[in-house]
Amino acid sequence: MKSDPDxxxxxxxxxxxxxxxxxxxxxxxxxxxxxxxxxxxxEVHCLEHRTYRKNCCHCGFENVGxxxxxxxxxxxxxxxxxxxxxxxxxxxxLPYKPMKTLMYDLFKLSLSEGTINNxxxxxxxxxxxxxxxxxxxxxxxxxVGGDETGTKINGHKGxxxx
Numbered sequence: 001m002k003s004d005p006d007x008x009x010x011x012x013x014x015x016x017x018x019x020x021x022x023x024x025x026x027x028x029x030x031x032x033x034x035x036x037x038x039x040x041x042x043e044v045h046c047l048e049h050r051t052y053r054k055n056c057c058h059c060g061f062e063n064v065g066x067x068x069x070x071x072x073x074x075x076x077x078x079x080x081x082x083x084x085x086x087x088x089x090x091x092x093x094l095p096y097k098p099m100k101t102l103m104y105d106l107f108k109l110s111l112s113e114g115t116i117n118n119x120x121x122x123x124x125x126x127x128x129x130x131x132x133x134x135x136x137x138x139x140x141x142x143x144v145g146g147d148e149t150g151t152k153i154n155g156h157k158g159x160x161x162x
Contacts (some may be wrong), residue, residue: 001035044107046087081109082119089120 013023052066081103088094088102096113103109138144149160 001033005035042107044109075113078109078120082123085116085119086123 007047012028015022048070049067051067053064054060055062084103086101094102096116100111100113101114102110147162149162151158151160
């Protein structure tokens with residue numbers, strides 16, 4: 001049990017179950033403690049970025065606030081959403097339709113399968129320089145570790161070599 005729970009919910013009797021009298025003025029004694037581990041509701045946050053213009057009263061120059069460079073469309077999804085999708089696709093091997101359902105069920109976020117594909121394609125492009133660096137190092141290495149995993153191919157035992 002955690003020594004410092006995030007929230008304490010106290011259950012005190014308000015009235016006597018025997019005679020119905022109020023128990024508010026009586027001394028209470030702690031009888032039992034139990035802890036329930038929960039995940040609070042996860043909510044998607046919509047961050048609106050706004051730019052403003054200010055004209056300098058000294059020289060008249062028009063100054064405009066700058067949007068973050070990663071914001072290129074009127075609406076787009078943040079890195080945390082792309083990271084969750086990449087994890088679900090590359091590590092959990094989920095197809096697009098179950099990812100779409102999961103994102104809605106957990107976050108109430110409606111994503112089309114096309115949007116999921118676009119976000120995953122963008123993530124793959126961003127990772128390409130790292131993949132190429134790994135490939136270069138593997139080619140240059142005098143020793144490379146490997147693995148083989150058994151699988152069924154058309155009902156017959158086969159091997160994946162990596």
